[in-house]
Amino acid sequence: MKHSVSLRQLSGGRGVGAAIEGVAIVSHQGFNARYDLDPVHGTFSRPGHDLEGQSFANRIYCFRTPKGGIATSWALLDLKRRGLAPLGLVCVRMNPIVAQGAVLAGLPILDGLQPDLLEQVRTGDAVRIDPASGTLTWL
Amino acid sequence: MNFSEAMSLQLSSEQRAMARGEAGPAAAWAIQQQLSVGQALGATRLRPIRSVHAGAEIGTMGEAGLELVEWLVEQGARSTVPTSTAACSVDFARAAGYGVPLQQIERERRLHRALERFGVIDVATCINYQTLTPPRYGEHLAWGDTGAVAFANGVAGARSNYEGGPASIAAAITGLAPDYGYHQAEARLASDVIEVRCRLDGTADWSALGAWVGTQLADYWRVPAIVLDDGQPQPSIDELKHFAAAAASFGSIAMFHVVGITPDAATLDAACGNRPRQAQHTVTRQALQGLFSQSLASGDKVDLVVFSAPQLSLGEVQRVLSRLGDRAVAAGTRLILTVNAQVEAEMRRLGWLERLERAGGGLLTGTCFYVMAPRDVRRHLGATTLLTPSAKLVNILSGAGYRTALATLDTCLDAAVLGYLP
Numbered sequence: 292m293k294h295s296v297s298l299r300q301l302s303g304g305r306g307v308g309a310a311i312e313g314v315a316i317v318s319h320q321g322f323n324a325r326y327d328l329d330p331v332h333g334t335f336s337r338p339g340h341d342l343e344g345q346s347f348a349n350r351i352y353c354f355r356t357p358k359g360g361i362a363t364s365w366a367l368l369d370l371k372r373r374g375l376a377p378l379g380l381v382c383v384r385m386n387p388i389v390a391q392g393a394v395l396a397g398l399p400i401l402d403g404l405q406p407d408l409l410e411q412v413r414t415g416d417a418v419r420i421d422p423a424s425g426t427l428t429w430l
Numbered sequence: 431m432n433f434s435e436a437m438s439l440q441l442s443s444e445q446r447a448m449a450r451g452e453a454g455p456a457a458a459w460a461i462q463q464q465l466s467v468g469q470a471l472g473a474t475r476l477r478p479i480r481s482v483h484a485g486a487e488i489g490t491m492g493e494a495g496l497e498l499v500e501w502l503v504e505q506g507a508r509s510t511v512p513t514s515t516a517a518c519s520v521d522f523a524r525a526a527g528y529g530v531p532l533q534q535i536e537r538e539r540r541l542h543r544a545l546e547r548f549g550v551i552d553v554a555t556c557i558n559y560q561t562l563t564p565p566r567y568g569e570h571l572a573w574g575d576t577g578a579v580a581f582a583n584g585v586a587g588a589r590s591n592y593e594g595g596p597a598s599i600a601a602a603i604t605g606l607a608p609d610y611g612y613h614q615a616e617a618r619l620a621s622d623v624i625e626v627r628c629r630l631d632g633t634a635d636w637s638a639l640g641a642w643v644g645t646q647l648a649d650y651w652r653v654p655a656i657v658l659d660d661g662q663p664q665p666s667i668d669e670l671k672h673f674a675a676a677a678a679s680f681g682s683i684a685m686f687h688v689v690g691i692t693p694d695a696a697t698l699d700a701a702c703g704n705r706p707r708q709a710q711h712t713v714t715r716q717a718l719q720g721l722f723s724q725s726l727a728s729g730d731k732v733d734l735v736v737f738s739a740p741q742l743s744l745g746e747v748q749r750v751l752s753r754l755g756d757r758a759v760a761a762g763t764r765l766i767l768t769v770n771a772q773v774e775a776e777m778r779r780l781g782w783l784e785r786l787e788r789a790g791g792g793l794l795t796g797t798c799f800y801v802m803a804p805r806d807v808r809r810h811l812g813a814t815t816l817l818t819p820s821a822k823l824v825n826i827l828s829g830a831g832y833r834t835a836l837a838t839l840d841t842c843l844d845a846a847v848l849g850y851l852p
Contacts (some may be wrong), residue, residue: 307470321648321682325490325800326829335830356648359679359826360576361516362490364594369492386613386650387471387681388576391597395498422470427449 299429301404301411304381306422307390308399312430313378315416316350318342319409322382322389325362325371333375351420352377353412357389364388367396379420381427383408401425439468439608440475448604456507460600467597468608476606477570477613479590481512483549483558485574485600488537489521489801491595496537499599500544509602511550514562515573516555517741517770517798518542524794529810530803548602548629554581554796555770556740557671559586563771567693572601574604576684577675577740577822579612584686585670587693589613592684607621611651612685618694619705620655620687622647628715629659633746634819634838637672638721639713641821641836644681646711655669655687655701662706668746672820675740679822725828726815726835726851731762733813734832735846738799739823744776751785759790760849764811768794791846799823804830815847 318341329336334346348370357363370376380389381400393400401422408427412418417430441449449465451458464476477543486499520530520538536573542552553562556575565588572593573579582588591611595599601607611617624643643654665673665688677683687695695701720840726732737750747767759765767786769777774795777783782791794802800823808814808831816827816834819842824834837845844852 296834305472306471307466326826328829330489330492330805340829356682357650358644358648358682360592361485361574361592364485364596365491365495368498369490369494372492372494384649384651385470386684387467387592387597388594388682390467390470391463391594394463394470395441395596400470 298411301406301408301427301428304401304404304425305409305425306399306401306425307394308379308397308422310423311379311399311420312417312419313349313351315353315412315414315418316342316345316347316392317409317412317414318354320354321356321358322354323357323359323363326359333370333373345425346375348375350377351379351381351418352378353381353408356382357386361388364391364395367392367398369398371398371410381408381420401407401427438745439465439473445476454505456502456505457603459502460603463600464604464606464608467661468610471608471610473610474726475609475610476604477609479511479570479572479601479607481571482509482598483514483516483573483575483578484601484602485516485595486541486599486847487517487801488534488541489519489803493537496541499541502599503544503547503767507548507603508783510605511602513550513602514558515545515550515552516556517556517639517801518796519801519803521794521797521802528802528807531806534803553770553772556798557743557770558742560667560671561770570607572598572607574598576678579684580674580678580686581671583612583618583684584674585667585693598780606852616705617651618653618685619653619703620701621708622654622709623657623698623710623718624654624713625636625711626659626662626713628713628718629662633669633672634836635718636669636798637676637819637821638718638836640673640676641680641721641825642713642717644677644679644683647683648681650682652682652708653685653687654683655689655695655698657689657698668743671740676821679825719776721821721836723835723837723851725833726817728851730815730851731849732815732817732845732851733763733811735765736765736799736816736818736823736840737766738818739820739826741768741770741798742773744773747773747782750843753840754789757789757847763849765791765846766794766799767791768798771796800826804832808832817842818852833848
């Protein structure tokens with residue numbers, strides 16, 4: 292559950308891709324497909340990761356910020372082909388790599404939402420993200 | 431992609447025609463990728479770039495990425511600017527001995543056949559700036575490997591964003607890159623001041639500093655200005671390379687200044703310009719020491735000692751061999767160096783490869799330890815504990831089931847000889 296029941300929307304974001312609806316899965320950590328994921332099963336394999344053992348497949352993946360090398364720029368397309376990719380990505384701050392990966396895979400991506408994404412969204416929340424208007428809305 | 435959205439970028443008539451498909455489907459794919467990414471990151475236009483460093487390796491691109499590259503080449507796509515390749519996920523000569531799956535080796539062969547037709551210089555290296563050509567000050571680039579980008583921006587004063595795998599292929603086709611971020615002067619000014627209150631000695635110390643800075647900033651758009659301790663000797667290119675690679679790995683850092691050392695940082699004021707400072711940080715020896723030997727204790731058996739991430743320069747190889755001296759690697763421990771084919775060729779000519787192998791050490795070429803199926807390699811070698819002077823390698827491999835620790839070059843070599851952490 293989100294902190295404030297009155298808050299129905301985060302706004303002010305920037306992104307690209309189609310608007311989608313889905314269930315959020317939230318990580319308070321950074322993300323890199325090579326560092327954090329089991330490449331075969333697409334589950335989080337990094338010990339101590341706050342989603343260790345879980346999968347972001349077909350969820351709206353909300354996380355802090357990308358980290359590390361270029362892996363994510365390729366990996367999202369291959370994960371999508373195998374049914375293991377998220378529906379869309381929302382982060383506090385994106386970098387070029389994750390934007391390139393999302394564009395390649397045709398996944399919507401959004402960042403820069405106010406108020407703070409990770410303070411508001413909880414795993415299991417049903418949300419709609421719309422990169423064109425820069426919003427995340429609870430359903 | 432949403433073409434109407436992307437048209438918020440200012441395009442030339444030629445670029446518009448390319449986006450409409452008039453230069454063929456491959457060029458249309460390439461420019462549309464760039465327009466969408468540019469849209470997401472606030473680019474106002476595309477700008478010409480002088481070279482591409484293409485990150486393409488099967489480990490992360492998989493069959494989907496491979497089929498895309500093959501399709502592009504089939505459609506007639508060719509690189510229009512000098513394009514070199516980043517580290518590959520296979521050392522073709524040695525992969526079998528490391529348990530790399532045959533499917534990965536075959537796919538990597540297909541990829542490199544396609545890339546050759548595409549027109550790359552297939553050097554398979556993450557240190558193109560050391561062994562192929564250094565970037566020039568002010569030169570706009572579309573480089574892939576993130577450590578190489580941080581080096582090009584920070585050390586050489588060239589201008590590149592992280593152009594990851596598909597983005598680097600797109601840039602090679604169009605000869606353009608979305609103009610935002612580190613192509614622009616104001617984004618390159620320092621946002622954070624890092625005061626180092628200890629002496630740094632060797633690549634492991636610089637790698638630890640990069641890890642510390644990356645962890646603190648953890649934001650692609652922040653730029654650290656490093657102020658070195660009084661009396662700190664000037665860093666070598668190899669030390670700066672390890673700093674860049676670790677800062678990129680831990681914090682997605684793509685640009686940095688070292689005051690008095692890097693080209694736009696004659697003074698701290700010059701590095702910061704009029705950009706508001708986000709924070710001032712102080713690094714002590716204690717803070718850096720906390721990054722060393724974290725997950726291994728004195729006396730623990732060491733299965734692997736790996737010099738990698740980035741690949742070693744000829745100078746680094748010489749240092750390893752000279753510090754190893756005439757000692758031999760312990761039975762039950764492996765010493766592995768990763769290099770590119772250019773460095774391997776010189777090692778052969780100079781008799782250094784024979785020296786390394788005589789001491790019980792091994793070489794991996796054209797790849798980096800973490801890129802070559804690290805989970806399969808771990809199972810095949812029956813290895814768990816790994817010691818390295820690269821904080822970047824520590825950062826990556828813990829997710830692949832290794833117990834890794836950072837150590838100085840000398841500690842790494844002592845451990846290789848003893849078989850355990852001294």
